[in-house]
Amino acid sequence: MKRIQLGNTVFEGENDVYLIEADRTTLVDTAVAVPAVRADLRAGLAEHGVEFADVDAVVLTHWHPDHAGLAGEIQDAGGAAVYVHEADAPLVDGRERPFARDPAAQRETFERWGMPADARERLTAFFGTEGTDIYGRDAAVTPITDGETIDLGGVLLETVHLPGHTAGLCAFAFDPRTVPGHDPVRGGSDEEGDDANPPAEAFTGDALLPRYTPNVGGADVRVEEPLAAYADSLVRIVERDWDAAYPGHRERIDEPSRRAAEILDHHRDRTRRVIGVLESGPATAWEVSAALFGDLEDIHILHGPGEAFAHLDHLERAGVLERDGTAYRLVDPDPSVDDLFPSAALDAADRLQ
Known part of the structure; x- marks a missing residue:
């Protein structure tokens, strides 16, 4: 497994795209569809001898453009399957408009929040320059649900639904010993104790970040009871007790349960x-x-x-x-x-x- 870090000055800092070279060459997330980031992703993949057309599967943690923006372009290049939770699928395949492209949803939301006119104008201007050209092409998606397994050929990703930041945000848990070129944070062996308690790691997208607390409420206005949903998701992360988490931004999290508990306390x-x-x-x-x-x-x-x-x-x-x-x-x-x-x-x- 290889992490490719890409620039991102708009959202939560550097984006992480993960390359898994199993029987099916797979990307976890894709980053935003702007020329500089597209070029950086191509260069990062080329270092490992991979082009967009070589990708067999794209697994998306959620619909946000800094994670899903290049999914459609990668799919067009080589026919990759694109997996995303069913709640976020309409925003990746184009059946629904994102908030930045939906003036009616904006008006209703801004009125409910009591946002003044000058703030609305500044945010609308931001959407016009940064927020509407970053979504990339629509992709034909394979919707997934909680508990579903994605088989990459020798590597199994378990879908763990963690709503809050978006309605369909998911982590993908895996046994790191099955991932080519990846060293588990907690080493596994053939000893009986390890078989009884095998290592487990996860790609967590923006459900868990190392330096920031993921936004709830504004990041996806479709989420019902966003704080309660996110609190339940954090509890689920604690209970899974993964050995490491690979977030959508910045560095690996070596104690995911502790980090989730910190965010709950926050x-x-x-x-x-x-x-x-x-x-x-x-x-x-x-x-x-x-x-x-x-x-x-x-x-x-x-x-x-x-x-x-x-x-x-x-x-x-x-x-x-x-x-x-x-x-x-x-x-x-x-x-x-x-x-x-x-x-x-x-x-x-x-x-x-």
């Missing part, structure tokens, strides 16, 4: 901060975002209020807040924040912190 802390903002009076998602994150630019004009909305929505569903139009009002000034998250999440965070 969201508990952010929930407390949101409650603190509302102690001064009712506020919209945009106003809460400004209190949490300050001034925002580019894609963060979407992600900031989206993150605030995810927490406000979570608190409203729990009866801590009430919503009047676009503003949220605190009705329970002293809730138990721990009770707002799955008990398994709290146990995991406390055990691994």
